[in-house]
Amino acid sequence: MHEKQHEFKSNLEESTGHVGEAVSAINLDRAWSATSESTDHISLTRAEALAATxxxxxxxAAGDPxxxxxxxxxxWPITATNGLGTDGHPKKGAFLPDLGLPRRMWAGGRLKxxxxxEIGKAASRDSKITKITEKSGRTGRLGFVTVTHRVTDECGVAIEEEQDIVYREAYAPGTPEPSPTAAPSGGAWQREIVPTETMLFRYSALTFNSHxxxxxxxxxxxxxxxxxLVVHGPLVATLLLDLVRRNTPNLAIKSFSFRAVRPTxxxxxxMVCGEPGVDGKSVELWAKDDEGWLTMRAEAEVE
Structure with missing residues (x-):
């Protein structure tokens, strides 16, 4: 499993997430020391709302994990409406750096x-920028920002997370689309998802995402x-891990890595699909669109 995770991370750094193309690195050193701290109540109401979504x-129920x-x-990153950019995201330059690239999306991440x-208890999240790189690809300049989160509660650290954000140049009509990748065939676990405007609206509201x-x-x-309209990458990732929970209800999920390959x-x-490993501890996961193209690749480790 550790070797797979290492390979996964290397693949992410050599890809552009939704862009789906190889890039060449540009030597760039940027200093950015922004940090963020927030405390929240893990409310039953919001958990019920996501379950319904x-x-x-x-x-x-209260007290459930x-x-x-x-x-x-x-x-939530609480930003006043007048602090949003034309794309609906919070304006860059406060926590996230401004790399001079207007488009921004969540490309993938790794979690432990x-x-x-516990539902009903308070928790806190500390966040910081840990890596910034710029690269050039067939479609122009690209920026990659890694945000590290640590979620804690009264018992200590619960979740460690690295979040990868990709920045892109403005859309230019006529720009060729990257070649799609065929998704793996089969999969012991499969579930069809029919996204609707209502589902996207609910998830945007639950995550306070105004993109x-x-x-x-x-x-x-x-x-x-x-x-x-684009289905949220984190929503697809959540549905992939939900597939693991549905099929291994008695096992604990220890880690999860995902990479967006193509917009959903x-x-x-x-479809969200999964193939458990012969070791009984790892699960290969992927999402594919109605034409069979790979849209997200992920891995989970269970115990």
Missing amino acids: LDDGARP LPELWHWTFF FHRSL RIHYDRDYAIAEEGYPN LLGHAF
């Missing part, structure tokens, strides 16, 4: 789960070049 049959990745609906947060590509179709098409778009069903 995901069509999770089990209704959470919070399912893995559901912490993404907490620790030491134990579960317009998830709810403003005209903006998504004209300004960012997508054919339709509204208008068509997509």
